[in-house]
């Protein structure tokens with residue numbers, strides 16, 4: 765008989781912030797997503813801020829890796845990328861970080877949130893991420909969450925403004941349900 769039940773039901777989600785820009789606003793959205801995930805049962809969250817990692821060279825050879833990032837990618841069962849939109853794409857620092865690994869992403873799900881200071885909420889950044897992510901073997905979910913006018917959505921402490929809270933909690937709840945469904949399924953299959 766095949767047993768699909770795990771001794772350890774905990775799912776580890778790596779929440780990746782998408783930029784190192786000093787005045788970045790999207791970091792508030794990334795922390796909000798991570799804090800939301802941390803309230804979910806049987807979920808462990810690792811917050812990945814690209815400013816805390818060093819990738820001296822391009823690519824995924826030893827000089828292109830940060831061992832701490834490699835360890836997180838190895839441990840993660842799922843990923844949630846929160847990216848701002850830069851020139852209709854996603855920031856180079858996010859690409860640099862993603863490129864540093866390959867096989868460790870394989871058969872793990874990824875969800876996205878976009879952020880911008882305009883109306884579009886970073887939709888073009890997420891769309892352009894899809895082609896890169898597909899090549900890594902990550903399994904992209906079919907819908908996303910967006911933070912338009914991200915600079916006006918959070919207070920000084922990083923709390924989402926009350927007028928947005930209910931809608932974002934509902935949408936993130938549905939997206940994390942989907943991410944966790946794929947994470948559990950794929951974790952069992954990988955094992």
Ligand SMILES: Cc1cc2nc3c(=O)[nH]c(=O)nc-3n(C[C@H](O)[C@H](O)[C@H](O)COP(=O)(O)O)c2cc1C
Pocket residue numbers: 783785787788789790791848849850851852853879880881882884885886914915
């Ligand atoms: C280099 C650069 C390019 C940008 N290009 C776009 C863009 O193409 N489309 C857009 O909606 N916003 C663009 N923005 C504005 C971002 O949406 C804005 O900075 C927002 O606050 C999210 O990014 P942040 O985390 O860096 O603050 C750009 C910002 C920078 C710094």
